[in-house]
Amino acid sequence: MNGALTVEGLRCRYRGGPEVIRGVDFSASPGEILTLLGPNGAGKSTLLKAMVGLLPCTGTVRLGGIDLASLSARDRALQVAYVPQRTRLTARLSVRNVVDLGRFAHRGPWARPSRADHAAIDRAMDEADVAHLAERPFPELSGGEQQRVLVARALASEAPAVLLDEPTSSLDVRHALELHGLLRRLTDRGCVVVVVLHDLSEARHHADRAVLLRQGTVFAAGPVDAVVATHPIQQVYGVTLIEGGGLAYQQPSGGDTP
C-alpha cells in the first residue's frame, strides 16, 4: 500500500478541552520527508497522535487511499509506525524485546518469531545503531539510546509510513545526523516519513517539504525552503530569520540566537 499519506479536515480535542487541531489538511508522498513545524503548543505532537489513531478526531487520514480509521489497531500498525517523543516504559524489558514489539502486528498470539521477524529486528537494530545494546534492560539506557531503540522498533514494523515526534531531541550530533540519513534511506525505499522537528535549521537541511502549524491550523505548507522563510517564520514564531551560512533568528527587540 505504498501511497500518499493524506490528511483532510482533521480536528481533534482532548477530552473536555478546547479543540487542539482545528481543521488540518496536507499530504505526504512516498519518497519524501515531510516535517511538521510550529512553536510550542501549535499542535504538532497532537496532530501526529491523531494521525496514528491515538486520539479521537474527525476528518480523515488516508494512506494509499485507505481510511486508517477503518482499520483495526493491528492493521493500522502494519501501515503506520509511530515514534513517540518519550516512552512510559520503566519495566526491565530488554532492548531486543522492545524492538520486537514493532513486530506485534505481524504475528498471532501463539506464533513464535519467524525468520522474517528475526531478520527485520536485526536489520532495524543495526540501522538504528542499537544492536550492541540488544540484551541491555531498556530503562538502563541513556535518553538518546532509548530514543534510538524506539526508532528501531518503528523500523522493525516495516510499515510504509513512519511518523516520528521530535526523534532527534535527545540525540547527540552524530546520531542525529545518522538518524536523518536513515530517514532518507527509508524514503528512498518508498516510505512516507513525517517528522516533527523543533530546529528549523535541521528541518531545512533534512526535510523535503514542511507544514507550519499555528494554533492547530496550517499556516503554511510546501517545499521546506519556502516554508522556513522570513515571512512565515516571523508570522508564526515572532522572530526574524537571518540568512547566512546557517540560520539565525533575531527577536524583535534585538539579540541573535544561533
Place this chain on the structure above:
Amino acid sequence: MSRHTQTWVVLILLSIGAVVAGLWVGDGDLSDAEMRETYLWLRTWRLACAGLAGAALATGGVLVQGLFRNPLASPSILGTTAGASLGGMVVLTLWNVLLAGMVPAWLPAELILPLGCVLGAWGALAVLIAVIGRQASVITVLLTGFILSSLFLSVGGLLTSMGMDDYAVGRAIVAFTLGGVDAKGAHHVLLALPLITIGAFVSATWARHLDALLTGEDEARAVGVDVAVVQRWAIIWTATLTGAAVALGGNISFVGLVVPHVLRTFIGVEHRRLLPAALVGGAAFVMWADVLVRVVPAEGHIPLGVVTGLIGAPLFLVLLARAARQGRLG
C-alpha cells in the same frame, strides 16, 4: 544453565516436593493399611485445591500487574476478591435457608459455598463494569475497585458480626475468612478447574499484549494492541480466577502479589515467561503453605490465609527494601 532454566528447575522441584510432602504429611497415619487409601484420596483433593487456588491467584496477579503497569498491584485491587468473599459469607449466613429449599436438589450441598464465591466475584465485576462504563481509564478502574473492595469488606464485617449470634455460622464465617483447603473435595476441583484452565490459557494468549502495555496505552495501541479489548477481558478473567481461588480456599492472601513479584526478579518481565512460571510457582507456594498448616503444632489448624500472609508479607517487605536500595522504586 541459563537463569530462566534454573528457575524452572527450582519451580519443578518445589512442585514435586510439595506434592510428595502434601501426600505424606497430615492428620492420619499412612501406616494404617485400612485407612491409607482414604487418607491419600483426601490429601490428593486437598493438594489439588491448594495448587489450583495458588495457580489462579498468581496468574491473576500477573494479569493485573501487567494491566496496571504496576508490580505492586494484586488481584484484590479490582474488588472482586472481596466480592467473592462476600458471596461466600452470604451463603454461610443463609446456609440453613438455602438448604431448606432455595437451591435445587441436584446441586450438591458442598458446591453451594464455592458457587456463592464465584457468583460473588462476578457480581462484583458486574458492579465494577457498571460503575466505570466502557471507556474507563486505568486509574478509574483502580479507584473504583478500591472503593468496592472497602464496601464489600464492610458488608462482610456486618455479616460476620450478625453471624456471631449463631455460634456455628459465626465460626464458619471466621474460618472461611481466614482461608483453608481442608474439607475440600472433587466437587470443588471440578467447579474451579475449567474456570482456571480457561483463564490460564486465555491469559497466555495475551503475553505479548501485556508486554506492549508495559510501554503505556498509547504505544501499545500504536504497535497494534486493541487496548480496550485486552483491558476488558483481563479484568473479566482476573475476576473469574480470583472467584475460583476463593471458592477453593477462602481468603488466601499475598499469593497474587508476592509470587509474580518474586518470579520477575529471576525470570524477567516478559509475560510469555512470567505467566507459566507464576502458574506453577503460585501452585507450589500454596501447596507448601498448606503443608505448613498441617505440620505446625497448634490447637486446631493455623488457617492457610494466615500462613501465606506470614510468609508473603515479610518476603514482600524484603523485596521492597532490596528494590529501594537499588533505586528501582523511583
